[in-house]
Amino acid sequence: MVSQLITFQVGEQVFAIDIMAIREIRAWSPTTRLPHVPDYVAGVVNLRGTVLPVIDMAKRLGWDLGEPTARHVIIVTRVGDQLRGLIVDAVSDIVTIDPDTLQPPPNAGSAPVVPFLQGLAAIDERMVMVLDLPALTGDEDLPLAA
Template sequence: MSVETAKNGEKLELISFEIAGQGFCIDTQSVREIRGWTPPTLMPNAPPYVLGVINLRGVVMPVLDLRARLGFGDTSATSRHVYVVVQQDDRVVGLMVDAVQETFSVDPEMLHAPPRMDYGDAPPLVDAILTLEGRMLSRLVLGSLLPEPAEAPLQAALVAA
């Protein structure tokens, strides 16, 4: 839900987390679970912010270094980091963050549009800024964070045939 489409009177449920000392949040409707860090299996030719894949109860899912994805440099992962497992449409992805802070409800009127900036052809990663108890949180756009899904090699071969 964007700043423009938030309905009056409807509370937004958000979860906040920290990356590189900065506060971020996403809608809780997208969060499936929070999981402790485990080392991922590397994937060749993945974007630099894709750490690899992990097995989540029989489902192999990619995990992203959210610090790197947001342009704050690579994370030196430790057992203190966590994965926020999110679902965007039919895709399940783990977002590695430094720490999860809290879940909370806010009125949509508390969200402010971020300043306009030139992102080139890339979609913006933040759709709202929230000032809460003396701190600022940037609400992330999951669809913009996730890498475009590649076609499975078998599907590509079948289409070409």
């Protein structure tokens, strides 16, 4: 059984998430900052009357790549009954992979190096990091922002 993933860039790195979790891709818009949320939560935006928490993927990954600009995009995802926005540099394309070809993420002892990395896939001679969306957006503090 194959999976379809959407690939996107954060900095120079390529990531992917399951296409079935994506609701839409929209142009970046300024967010309203919220108090007492993790630094990677850029804030919230109005999505047709719904308050959408938005995660700055560069900060979530621990990279300081500067503030988002109009060239960035927001990938609107659904995890369970929660909508989340992900600020990324650019959306690349849709790819199909066989989950059996997904390589496990590296680990340091018993703990994974990146806790929300599902695995690595070689796609078109590049290494793509496939993200575990529930782990990435399931922070205990984040639902308080919704």
